[in-house]
Amino acid sequence: MTTLTQSQTPIAAETSAPSVNRMPFLLQVSTMTWRTLITNIRVPAVVLPPLIISVFFLFIYEASLSGAARFFLAGQSYLGFILPLSVISASLSGAGVAGQSIVRDISTGYFDKLLLTPVSRGALILGPMIAGAILLAFQTLVVLGVALLMGLNPVTGVPGLLAVIGFSLLLGTGFSGFNVGLALRSGSAAATQSGGFIFFPLSFLTATFVPLDLLDGWIKVAATYNPITYILEAMRAILNTGWDTEIVLRGLSSCVGLGIVMFAFALWSLRGRTARK
Amino acid sequence: MPNGEIIVDQLVKRYGNFAAVNGVSFQVHEGEIFGFLGPNGAGKSTTVTMLTTLALPTAGRATVGGYDIVTEAGAVRQIAGVALQEIGLDPLMKSTELLTIQGQLFGMSRRQAQERGAELLKLVKLDDVTERPVGKYSGGMRRRLDLAMALVHRPNILFLDEPTTGLDPASRRDVWTEVRRLNREYRMTIFLTTxxxxxxxxxxxxxxxxxxxxxxxxxxxxxxxxxxxxxxxNVTFKDSDAVELAKTELGGMFDKIQVDRKTLRLYRNGAAQIVPSVMSRLNEQQLEPISLTLTTPTLDDVFLQVTGQRFDVEESETVEVSSINARRIRNN
Structure with a gap:
């Protein structure tokens, strides 16, 4: 059916039935992840501030509170105690990357272009979420490096550090999911950014500066119900006291639980955005 | 078995009480360029979003290439290429990256997608700017890349939603050339809104x-x-009274007369030859026209005829003839 000039390959379809070749799902996810990664790396302004903020907080907390910490940490390292908070702050502030990528796709119209291809809707959200998590893990790696330079000496050694990075990956995927959900619902950069602040209090309504046992009153109640508390405790234990299975599992399940809720929110939002109306 | 036809039957799209598309029916034949023409807000883009499976119709039916737009949306996406009015390109990516991803999502291997991308970049003459992020492209370049994106999977039918809106005249002509070429060389059915x-x-x-x-x-x-x-x-007067008077005076000389605000449109074959008579009749009645133009019918006139209002005055291909020139015509 096609007329060809010598050097050209056909532009129009040659086959009589639509091609049913689809990219395998995992390849779709990795392609979408790669795309989000390269576009974010091209805008360092997106990636650098959360990194700088977490290192900044680490310095400030360590400098101002490490002396006082002698009274309640019974000889444990305050750096090991406060570092997990830095990791969580980084996860929170850096999770915006995934959401902002989606907002950009929606506002440029590229999201619609993707919807016109046979891409799986799941890959459209998983890609940015995983990319967000990878960037966060990288961020955690840098924060850990700085902490090591500041004298951090984790009792569990390298496996412990890897576990902390694992926690940050899980947490990052969860928070990214929440951000992706917000982005899909609102389609607006401002709304996605301010929506992300809902989680900001979560990182403070917890055993932020002192262990849970030393808290009192309403903040103790809030901290007890806050899953972040258990994630913090798990990372603190790994860095300062060793592998306490119960604490680590509690932290892990809090992390996974939070992640599942966030991913469900992202999926639900995606359905709202992509449902043909 | 896909074909290059679009069949639209009583398609409706409502948003609440507002019918953006209110029961449209038409047929686009294989291999033709079909122009879907209308002013802003007429329902063109809404029709395109339904035909390209981005939105569901409220009522009615349509097939694209033989596939139902509601129940066989996946097949429609496989055979239709779409360049929407809003150019959907990530400004941070390069053309080669965008085209490769697009090809891969349509089931090509990475290498096939890269080759296809290179071939299309040559086609739309963007093969010399592959290292530049798309955000740094001009409007015309972005439009051409968007066209290339729509062609990656070798569609039978190409939807172009206002492909030249916002382009300068030179870029507009480039797009026209490309559209004609795709239609002529590849027998692609093209549905074009404008x-x-x-x-x-x-x-x-x-x-x-x-x-x-x-x-x-x-x-x-x-x-x-x-x-x-x-x-x-077309004779324009200072006020509507003059228009009415002129209409009565000239009525008998024409097949059809239309009043468009202060302008009287007088239709008949060989209208140019009777411009002198029109002028003398008006002079007799001491009716001084502000301007007199002679027009060969344009789609604008067709639009005026069917809707009762002008489409876009700037677009009409009028041959301006002032009343002085009209006298000159009479003297000749």
Whole structure:
């Protein structure tokens, strides 16, 4: 059916039935992840501030509170105690990357272009979420490096550090999911950014500066119900006291639980955005 | 078995009580360029979003390439290429990256997608700017890349939603050349929406004019213009009283007369020859026209004829003849 000039390959379809070749799902996810990664790396302004903020907080907390910490940490390292908070702050502030990528796709119209291809809707959200998590893990790696330079000496050694990075990956995927959900619902950069602040209090309504046992009153109640508390405790234990299975599992399940809720929110939002109306 | 046809039957799209598209029916034949013409907000883009499976119709039916747009959306996406009015390109990516991803999502291997991308970049003459992020492209370049994106999977049918809106005249002509080429060389069916009458006139084998959600007329541009009954003389006066007087005075000389605000449109074959008589009749009645123009029918006139209002005055291809020039015509 096609007329060809010598050097050209056909532009129009040659086959009589639509091609049913689809990219395998995992390849779709990795392609979408790669795309989000390269576009974010091209805008360092997106990636650098959360990194700088977490290192900044680490310095400030360590400098101002490490002396006082002698009274309640019974000889444990305050750096090991406060570092997990830095990791969580980084996860929170850096999770915006995934959401902002989606907002950009929606506002440029590229999201619609993707919807016109046979891409799986799941890959459209998983890609940015995983990319967000990878960037966060990288961020955690840098924060850990700085902490090591500041004298951090984790009792569990390298496996412990890897576990902390694992926690940050899980947490990052969860928070990214929440951000992706917000982005899909609102389609607006401002709304996605301010929506992300809902989680900001979560990182403070917890055993932020002192262990849970030393808290009192309403903040103790809030901290007890806050899953972040258990994630913090798990990372603190790994860095300062060793592998306490119960604490680590509690932290892990809090992390996974939070992640599942966030991913469900992202999926639900995606359905709202992509449902043909 | 896909074909290059689009069949639309009583398609409706409502948003609450508002019918953006109100029961449109038309047919696009295989291998033709079909111009879907209408002013802003007429329902063109809404129709395209339904035909390209981005939105569901409220009522009615349509097939694209033989596939139902509601129940066989996946198949429609496989055979239709779409360049929407809003150019959907990530400004941070490079053209090669965008085209490769697009090809891969349509099932090509990475290498096939890269080769296809390179071939299309050559086609749309962007093969020398592959290292530049798309955000740094000009409007015309972005439009051409968007066209290339729509062609990656070798579609049978190409939807172009206002492909030249916002482009400068030179880029607009480039897009026209490309559209003609795709249609001529690859027998691609092209569904083109436009708000430019000139564009529809220039490119389309057939057009449908849509206004306020309804199709007003459908046919070949030449037929539609010919149906208006030849040329028209347009005489503009200072006030409506003069228009009414002139209408009474000149009524008998023309096949059809239309009043468009302070302008009287007088239709008949060979209108140019009777401009002198018109002027002398007006002089007798001491009616001084502000201007007198002689127009060969355009799609604008077709639009005026079917909707009762002007499409876009700037777009009409009028031959301006002032009253002085009209006298000159009389003297000749």
């Amino acid at each position: 708000q430019y009458l000139e564009e529809a006139d220039e490119l389309a084998d057939r057009v449908a004019i849509i206004d306020r959600g309804n199709i007003k007329v459908e046919g070949q541009p030449n037929e539609l213009k010919a149906a208006l009954g030849g040329e028209s003389i």
